[in-house]
Amino acid sequence: MALSTAQRVAAVLRDRIEAGGLPPGTQLSEEALGRDLGISRNTLREAFRLLIHESLVVHRLNRGVFVRVLEPADVVDIYRVRSALESAGVRAAATAPPALRAAVREAVGEAARAAADGDWQEVGSADLRFHRALAGLSGSPRIDTAMDRLLAELRLAFHAMPSPRRFHEPFVSRNRVLAELLDGGEHERAEAELTTYLDDARTLILDAMREVAS
Amino acid sequence: MALSTAQRVAAVLRDRIEAGGLPPGTQLSEEALGRDLGISRNTLREAFRLLIHESLVVHRLNRGVFVRVLEPADVVDIYRVRSALESAGVRAAATAPPALRAAVREAVGEAARAAADGDWQEVGSADLRFHRALAGLSGSPRIDTAMDRLLAELRLAFHAMPSPRRFHEPFVSRNRVLAELLDGGEHERAEAELTTYLDDARTLILDAMREVAS
DNA sequence: CTCTTGAGGATTGTTGAACAATATCTTAGC
DNA sequence: GCTAAGATATTGTTCAACAATCCTCAAGAG
Incomplete structure (x- = not known):
């Protein structure tokens, strides 16, 4: 396994965002997405961190992560x-x-x-x-x-x-x-x-x- | 609690590093530091990510994180x-x-x-x-x-x-x-x-x- | 009618554990 | 002395359960 699960999940989300499937402002629910992709919440959060680092998504404490809206x-x-x-x-x-x-x-x-x-x-x-x-x-x-x-x-x-x-x-x-x-x-x-x-x-x-x- | 645990832990480590308590090159062991600060390894790793992003520490795969040595x-x-x-x-x-x-x-x-x-x-x-x-x-x-x-x-x-x-x-x-x-x-x-x-x-x-x- | 207040429900934050993968150290053999 | 195989310790990954927080919405006061 060359890539970790988190990295593969991040790639999937990156593609969805850039393809427009997840428009800016969309909340990425941990439970729903995790169920959808068949991974645990913790792994999904790890994937989120990668995307946050690329500033494709933003993280609001106790609120979750959202697709970045560029003002x-x-x-x-x-x-x-x-x-x-x-x-x-x-x-x-x-x-x-x-x-x-x-x-x-x-x-x-x-x-x-x-x-x-x-x-x-x-x-x-x-x-x-x-x-x-x-x-x-x-x-x-x-x-x-x-x-x-x-x-x-x-x-x-x-x-x-x-x-x-x-x-x-x-x-x-x-x-x-x-x-x-x-x-x-x-x-x-x-x-x-x-x-x-x-x-x-x-x-x-x-x-x-x-x-x-x- | 305005800040997450990871953020507070990152602040503590940041202070220790800048005060010289953790000299450049020091390895930050996950188990020892986690026990010392009373937090789980998972949360500590989250704090590490914040400091890595500030490049105060560096991460070497399968080796751990070390206080940054400035060349x-x-x-x-x-x-x-x-x-x-x-x-x-x-x-x-x-x-x-x-x-x-x-x-x-x-x-x-x-x-x-x-x-x-x-x-x-x-x-x-x-x-x-x-x-x-x-x-x-x-x-x-x-x-x-x-x-x-x-x-x-x-x-x-x-x-x-x-x-x-x-x-x-x-x-x-x-x-x-x-x-x-x-x-x-x-x-x-x-x-x-x-x-x-x-x-x-x-x-x-x-x-x-x-x-x-x- | 508007504003505050406070359950209650939904969502995220944190933890500890288990197992896998890797590096380092130890030891046996040459 | 040097190399190679195995033992040990540390990090990497994933999971499920519990705690903390935010948001909604209804009840009540003004």
């Missing part, structure tokens, strides 16, 4: 932190190891290829890799894991996006522009472009969230 | 992230709410008062509050908690410092300089000063760690 304020905050971490990466680009700089260019290429194929799901994944690579220029393990967690949180908001293409398409070329500014050593302009970039993306997501809520 | 590479990384978060705060200072800017000035005053009293322990605490306030200028809850965790990790390294006075004293006036640059709207100079400030502090800690290790 507009959360999106605003996530983009604030992203701005701080990715800006730091851009400022570190000049002294970053070649391998890290190559990762940025690679993600740009992958996004372009996926866009040519019309695979907008994959464009989204490549976009996330691009931004992770930007933050990764700092060469900091702690920044890497923080970035991973932020992007995992953001995925919860993507459910609100009606058209993946309309959201991702404009950013393919902007990613390329950013990468070229970095390669050209124009770090100040790159940082400025990154700031407006993130502001635009945030606005798009917030608009989509408002639309779904209404 | 020089960790200190370097922590200062990288601090630089990113505090720089973001300084850049946000211009548009930050007055209450957040006041918190920065307040911490400077408290440090100066403690220094006059010769209470170098308290100078250290005020210094941490100063830096937390700097990062707090971003107004981001996620940055606040990230900063708290970083500073808690860093405290693990402070055990290596032989003379609190020699470490903290020079920074009292530098904090004041930084705060005045911010109040004067000279954000670029403030950011530059912050960078050299953090580099100097990092160097001091790394030197002390090397000295203790040898």
Whole structure:
């Protein structure tokens, strides 16, 4: 048994959440879910802990766990932190190891290829890799894991996006522009472009969230 | 009972670790600690998970949990992230709410008062509050908690410092300089000063760690 | 009618135990 | 002295029972 029961249960719940079967705000009852999945409450709670760590669900003392509801304020905050971490990466680009700089260019290429194929799901994944690579220029393990967690949180908001293409398409070329500014050593302009970039993306997501809520 | 048992136990262990009662590298035996604290192994493991999440302890599979040993590479990384978060705060200072800017000035005053009293322990605490306030200028809850965790990790390294006075004293006036640059709207100079400030502090800690290790 | 109060029921929190899996220590053999 | 097999101790996983807490909803006071 390579994976523990708790890990398998967590994977099942993760899939259900990301597939929309368990919408944000849903309470995950220990007894009902445990009976449903044929496991004890304690094992289920262990699975919950894994999901809590990924912030896919939240735990309220004596209340239970609920599928995370991402508020507009959360999106605003996530983009604030992203701005701080990715800006730091851009400022570190000049002294970053070649391998890290190559990762940025690679993600740009992958996004372009996926866009040519019309695979907008994959464009989204490549976009996330691009931004992770930007933050990764700092060469900091702690920044890497923080970035991973932020992007995992953001995925919860993507459910609100009606058209993946309309959201991702404009950013393919902007990613390329950013990468070229970095390669050209124009770090100040790159940082400025990154700031407006993130502001635009945030606005798009917030608009989509408002639309779904209404 | 506002806090769960696991949370209270985690607080106890956190205090013991920071007070030096549980030095870095100590193994936290489940059976012995559980008997000592009068709680079940299961609850203790829950408390461990909280501390693991704060990276005050590390978990090695089938080996147990140990009080975190901070390597020089960790200190370097922590200062990288601090630089990113505090720089973001300084850049946000211009548009930050007055209450957040006041918190920065307040911490400077408290440090100066403690220094006059010769209470170098308290100078250290005020210094941490100063830096937390700097990062707090971003107004981001996620940055606040990230900063708290970083500073808690860093405290693990402070055990290596032989003379609190020699470490903290020079920074009292530098904090004041930084705060005045911010109040004067000279954000670029403030950011530059912050960078050299953090580099100097990092160097001091790394030197002390090397000295203790040898 | 609104607000408080307090059972009662439902849900989560905690415990101790049993068994499995793994690492470490001990010992026998070469 | 070194290696390998077995013994021992510790952690990992799961379970069911009991304790603590929250929420609902009805009864009563104002």
